[in-house]
Amino acid sequence: MEQLKSVLILGGSGQAGADTATLLRRWYPGLPLTIAGRDLARARRVADELDAADAVTIDLRRGDLGLPGGRSHSAVVAALRDSRLSGLRYAQDHGLPYLSISSGLIELAPEVIAGAQRATAAPILLASHCLAGLIVLAALDAAREFDRVETVRMAAVLDEQDAGGPAAIEDMERLMAISTAGLIRRDGVFTWVSGAAAEVEVACADGVVLPGQRVAIPDVPSVALATGALNVHFDLAAGETASRRRGEPASIEFRIDIEGTGASGTPLSTSRHLVHPGGQRPLTALGIVLGVERLLGLRGEPAAPGIHTPEALIDPTLATKRMAEIGTIPINT
Template sequence: MRPSILILGGSGQAGSDTAALLRRWHPTVPLTIAGRDLDRAQRVAGEVGGATAVTIDLRRRDLGLPDDAVYSAVVAALWDDRLNGLRYAQDRGLPYLSISSGLLDIGPEVVAGAQRASAAPILVASHFCAGIATLAALDVAGDLDRIDSIRLGLILDETDTGGPAGTADLERWSAVTAAGLVRHDGVFTWLSADTTQVDVRAVDGAQMAGHSIPILDVPSLALATGAPDVRVDLAVGESSSRRRGKAASIEIRIDMTGTDATGTSRRLSRYLIHPHGQRPLTAVGIALGVERLAGLRGDPVRPGIHTPESLIDPGYAAQRLSEIGAVLADAPPDSAGPGGESAGQALDPWQEVLARWDLSADGAPLATPGSDLLPVRWNGRPAMLKRANTPEERAGAAVLRWWGGDGAAEVFTHEGDTVLMERATGDGDLMAMALGGRDDEATRILCDTVAHLHRNRPGAPATDLVPLREWFASLAAVREDGPRYARSWEAAEALLADPRDEVVLHGDVHHDNVLDFGARSWLAIDPKCVTGERGYDYANLLTNPDLPTAAEPARFARQLDVIVTASGLPRERLLRWVVAFAGLSAAWFDEDGDSGRRDRDFAVADLAAAHLSDAAGRAVRALS
């Protein structure tokens, strides 16, 4: 049996997220969750599945672990301030990965590695998001033959600094120096604190105050590409997604100049975005490094000091990022300057409604595939203007109005395709809760919200609602395209032929569509226009393709229990709805050409089908 991977700080944000991701990628690899609090470590180990928990003492060279403990790698998902985690790895010839030392604290790690160069591989991954920003930039760099300049603009939401450990790292680094490190004209140069200030452009066009930072991404990118000019700037504040009332996101802007293979000068501008902030990206960065160090992917890593870009293929990193819902997309036109709109021009389409409803803009305009949005203030309170651009969005707005602020965001007024609605301002984030050891609590909040929306109400929404049978048209169209689609359609047909407890559905309940509205607690946003059996909405909760842990068997079984208890639905019927809906969702992703999310939906359907099979087997045995 393969020895376990020891994750120091495994019960913290970075450690627990990494453990969950490794379990998803490598279901049989043993993991050890190590922390100071054994109860907390045991809780995380139980949620991950196939993991053990231990306590550690970072003040001891042996970490307080038994002499006969055997591991395959040591991951420091915390600051190994005494380097005892590193020495433990070196003493046993184990690969070691660290993420918290930063550019200004790696000196002791480098010296320790040099003094015992043949002892073990050491991956210094104290880059932004454990190397993800650098790997994404190198993936973009593949479009150029020669690179002249690289500039990264990192936007970190102020509510998403990585938990206590991440906050402590940021405070420690900023206490050391306010200077910035750049490469200019081929020379690594320190910028004084008074020359580091710069604006970082968010994806919605907002300019955020930032500054050049001393970070390992600068030398990594400079030396990997040969670019003579490299700079990394950081802005901490309200992210674009939070300005439009959703969860905190992360944005990494990548600007690059150079020439392509034909000698043509080119300027590339891309954004790497994840709607749930830095946590998923950091977990991917660490997990990619662990894969290489622990021999789970690629050739064995030789002893010595390594950095992420020296071990990890940028294209493979981009693939893994896409699987967890990250998007690498071309940057929109700049919000000011040649070829771009000024802030005033961007507001032009809204000026008439701003004046008529006596509103003031409270952020930059935003756009989604189905609507345009503008954060505003109305009578001194935060609100959101939303203009629907598709029939589905218009119908969803009618459902939201019908709910009247009861269990969902309140619509203050509306006219035509435009609504003025309540804006979420609370700090809670259900996705962060689900990934941070509070999965049960997040699921119960979702169930409570769904139950609230399903309550009996007078009248009906002022729109034509779509029956579930029509909603399942995409699945019906592919029911002969393989056994998984056939299985889901068979389940859907049986359920649709015998509907129960029919209500106006939300139609798209997941962790990002139920938000924290502060004193008003948790409320739903963005409903569809669907009517049918209430079990459909609850099945959505187990089939969130953006949740990294959705297809983990232990997590699925646990949340299934939580939903059955909270909803009162029969377990077998809920599982059949999961099989049906996961197939429908997979068909939608197939239509979009997104095979990664399609396959995650298939994996959830497989889990639900396995639970149904086990239940049927138990019933047969009980009768025999």
Template sequence: MQPVLILGGSGQAGAGAAAVLRRWHPALPLVIGGRDIDRARRVADGLGAATAAVIDVGRDDLGLPADHASSAVVAALWDDHLHGLRHAQRRGVPYIGISSGLVEIAPEVVAGAQRAGAAPILLASHYCAGTAVLATLHLARDFGRVDTIRIGAVLDALDTGGPAGIADLERLSTATSAGLERRDGVFSWVAGPDAQGEVRTLDGTVLPAQSIPILDVPSLALATGARDVRFDLAVGESAGRRRGGPPSVETRIDIAGADPAGAPLRTTRYLVHPEGQRPLTSLGIALGVERLLGMRGGPVLPGVHTPESLLDPSYAMERLVALGGSVVDAPAG
């Protein structure tokens, strides 16, 4: 098999995904692409069966030799010129992008539509690369009908994903201050006071939050049929730091609807990881690579895909637990 090319492979998300892939598939060849060759080499040397390459996403050829071959391309950074996507399409290999906001995915969608038969494109610019969506769908399996989904994510202010992650947050915050929610079946922009919210954490702390425009909203709404879906993000001090430890991450998941017999049903659970968002984002990327390469499941057809259209939520949760994460009940009372 040709190597998986990871653009931004020496950053937090890219290096984390590479480490997860190496744990799952020891012989899978990887190319760690980055601007700093020494940093990329350190990551590659620590993995084994990996090489390093200088990458320039501003160049049409990414700065790679004309005969460079890959089995997949992972953009673990903002592929702002879409040269990574075009590189994958020209070679007919799968592509994963994780950094385009909801208001930025149009170029990726158009590029995929214009060459629909070229390669599979996985749009995974969801929270933690789709892990929160998969956890929510795993919980929704107990419902016969889902009416409402409310997600409340807590991201520690010291755990925003390194320089690339910080740049993503700053860029997306300037694109729009409005959030997107599904309200009574209609996808609606919310701004001002309507966009303000709060998240109650596992330890009972209530943090101010903001509705954000994120792919999780349409993914969950269309996958479950829920007429009301909202995603609020709180950035502040996580429970881990409040306990004197490192930043942790938690995502509150509220689902309301009916059980298979039609009786009212609601649940509140928390997706948590004591090491912050990096393991969850790395998991989402690695699951996508594994699936796109046919290492789990059949061949993936060319076209545009999202995490919930390709990945099995139950399997994703098994992998989550193995990486130290968990989905826990809300405290009583």
């Protein structure tokens, strides 16, 4: 492999970061990795399981991240909440691609502004979508058969025992505290819904219905603007998934329903209902790795400087193929 510099994974000892490192190692055995965390012993345990990987401590209060001098990297992946944007600033200062996954829709504004102010510094991939953009990519893959997309309905069921670890729980609590309103696109207008209007029911694979909420998530504008659909929403429910009711481990389910017209102008609709028995961790890691591939040019040309979203860089058909390869299963409903 020509690329010899290490990918710096902030939060690399957490669940999302560790799974990302493992998948990167599987696909790119020669790509050096740096597992960065606040607990050096924990980071070393992750690094020791990977070839060509080292471990460092980080301090997100510092502009240099508290990293030892003389180090160089090929990209920065923030697999944690970078509330000070220290990782982003470090990437920009060193001209490195940057990927983040933990900002809420409102919280994306500082990242967008930071990227716009230094648009030529480095490529920035904002992947704070559900599963780091995989549901968006699955929706766009399903939309390929449409001549015109009118409505896209997305929903996910997250098992309450598959919260993704302490960092993910903290992220969810923070995002719910910021706003209980959901963002939807209705008749072409992006609008906020709250209270009873944001309360929904989400059906699991076995037909059991869970209480959920229409949420404010980047998936909504990403899908709406990429497809031109005038009506888009994303519903999220947390509870016991169908797999756990069968006595199996916690899984994650998501469903995409699309309505519009086909090439002949006749009405067309399609539904995709998918489940991963390993829960959200392997899919989130896949979404990150697909982004790293494109940022670094490991697949195709390296991404140009500027702000990107997953659907702007990653081929939807490739994403759905990879999802199946790592164990995502279609459900017939």
